Amino acid sequence: MSKYxxxxxxxxxxxxxxxxxVGVSEFHFGIFKKTVFTYKVKHYxxxxxxxxxxxxRVSYLWDNIEPLSARVHPQGESNLEFSVYPRKEExxxxxxxxxxxxxxxxxxxxxxxxxxSIESDFKNVLYLDFTCCTxxxxxxxxxxxxxxxxxxxxxxxxxxxxxxxGLEPNDLEHMYHILNALKKQEQPAFGTLLFLLHPEDxxxxxxxxxxxxxLKDIHTAADLKAYNESRFPARELAAMIGANxxxxxxxxxxxxxxxxxxxxxxxxxxEVLMNGTPIxxxxxxxxGDHGQVLVPVAVIEEAFQIEVSLIEPFIS
Numbered sequence: 026m027s028k029y030x031x032x033x034x035x036x037x038x039x040x041x042x043x044x045x046x047v048g049v050s051e052f053h054f055g056i057f058k059k060t061v062f063t064y065k066v067k068h069y070x071x072x073x074x075x076x077x078x079x080x081x082r083v084s085y086l087w088d089n090i091e092p093l094s095a096r097v098h099p100q101g102e103s104n105l106e107f108s109v110y111p112r113k114e115e116x117x118x119x120x121x122x123x124x125x126x127x128x129x130x131x132x133x134x135x136x137x138x139x140x141x142s143i144e145s146d147f148k149n150v151l152y153l154d155f156t157c158c159t160x161x162x163x164x165x166x167x168x169x170x171x172x173x174x175x176x177x178x179x180x181x182x183x184x185x186x187x188x189x190x191g192l193e194p195n196d197l198e199h200m201y202h203i204l205n206a207l208k209k210q211e212q213p214a215f216g217t218l219l220f221l222l223h224p225e226d227x228x229x230x231x232x233x234x235x236x237x238x239x240l241k242d243i244h245t246a247a248d249l250k251a252y253n254e255s256r257f258p259a260r261e262l263a264a265m266i267g268a269n270x271x272x273x274x275x276x277x278x279x280x281x282x283x284x285x286x287x288x289x290x291x292x293x294x295x296e297v298l299m300n301g302t303p304i305x306x307x308x309x310x311x312x313g314d315h316g317q318v319l320v321p322v323a324v325i326e327e328a329f330q331i332e333v334s335l336i337e338p339f340i341s
Contacts, residue, residue: 059083062093066109069119070097075170081106097121105130124166128175129153132182132213139206145199147186147220156181156216176212181237187221192231192335196222200233201246208240215240228313229257231335253335256311256319261339266331272318279310279318281325288328290320299328 063083070078081096081103091110098106105126112120133153140148166172186203200220207215215237222231232254235243243249259279263270268283279290289298294309308321322333 058093059085062095062111066095066097066119069109069117073117073121073167073170074123074172076100097123124172124178125155127172128178128180129155129182131175132180135213136184136207139210140203143199143202143206145203146188147196147199147203150187152185152187154183154185156183181214181216183216183219185219185221187223189225190222191224191227191337192222194336196220197246197249200249201243204235204240204243208243228315228317228319229255229261229338230311230319231255253323254308255322255335256308256313257322257333257338258313258317259320260317262320262322262325262333265333265338266325266329268329277310279320281320281328283329286329288325290324294321294324297324304328 062085063080066080066083070080077100078097079100081098083093083095086092093111095109096106097109098104105123107121107123107126109119109121111118133151136151136153137148140151166178184207186200204218207218218235218237218240220231220233233249233252234254235249235252239252257265259270259272259281263281266283268281270282271280272278273280277291277293281288285300287298287300290296290307290310291298294307297304297307304324304327307324310321311319313319322335325331326333
């Protein structure tokens with residue numbers, strides 16, 4: 026037995042020494058590759074942009090698909106930090122996201138100016154992103170080494186206002202005033218505006234999702250009800266409205282029964298039936314925490330002709 030222990034110990038030591046040798050070799054090789062990469066990135070930036078750039082750091086992670094990358098920002102503007110990656114498909118051999126970082130920053134500044142006079146928690150938790158598939162191709166982003174302003178680049182943005190708390194009595198009025206301020210100017214152009222409230226340690230989500238094309242139809246805070254996409258856990262929601270609920274995990278079906286009304290959500294809400302009749306354009310179910318199923322409140326209200334309170338919904 027001691028013979029096998031000795032062989033095992035020798036083998037383990039051998040593997041350890043090999044790993045150490047590989048690590049040391051990779052460390053020195055990584056330093057060399059970072060030095061070469063830094064020189065090439067500097068040349069790329071000088072050839073690409075007319076404004077001076079500062080290379081903040083270069084990273085080498087040998088186990089990444091793209092092991093080398095650089096973090097860069099315009100001189101004197103460290104808040105506009107962006108990444109540079111090697112990309113064989115590009116003529117320059119590199120790809121960076123400076124234009125996207127700059128455009129998001131410019132659009133965010135414009136939104137902050139528009140909302141400056143509004144008193145609301147929402148304006149302090151504004152998140153901005155590009156609407157899917159609307160950013161320009163790399164070749165369209167530069168003009169004589171300069172990135173055009175966001176309002177010259179034909180861009181559309183999605184805006185999310187997110188708070189980690191529940192809905193409060195004046196929140197709909199605040200949402201309305203924000204939307205009213207944003208629809209008065211053409212730029213930035215929007216895809217979707219989302220107000221999201223997700224209390225900590227709670228599964229339910231309060232959501233109002235408004236397509237920008239519908240902004241013109243919102244004249245009062247009450248008009249926001251049409252865009253309610255809030256979702257509550259199925260069991261808690263059933264208890265609120267005095268209904269029975271069944272969840273069949275194997276078929277992904279949720280069935281609410283209240284009196285002579287039966288509401289079926291099939292295949293995570295891809296199909297919703299009210300007493301056997303399909304509901305048009307239903308909102309889907311979402312998976313929640315701890316195996317819960319989150320059900321769209323608006324569908325429940327329509328099906329059972331009731332109103333569900335969104336303010337402190339589960340406090341008796």
